Amino acid sequence: MSEVNILDPLYLKHVITYKTKKRANAYNAVLNRAEDKLFISYGKAGLAIVTLGEN
Numbered sequence: 001m002s003e004v005n006i007l008d009p010l011y012l013k014h015v016i017t018y019k020t021k022k023r024a025n026a027y028n029a030v031l032n033r034a035e036d037k038l039f040i041s042y043g044k045a046g047l048a049i050v051t052l053g054e055n
Contacts, residue, residue, distance in 0.1 A: 003050055018048055 005013040024045030031038050031052075040048040 018050075021045060 003015040003018070005015050022045040024042040026040050027043050028041045029038060036052050038050040038052060040050065042048065
């Protein structure tokens, strides 16, 4: 999974790449009410929590 800065939609900027311990596909993604964290479920491979903000 990669985190991308999308503040400028014409110039997407790669921020960081996350790796899961097992090969997995994302099952579900949920944005919290404050819209500053994205929770991505990878089933048995785990849960990724991405902090959103200006990078």
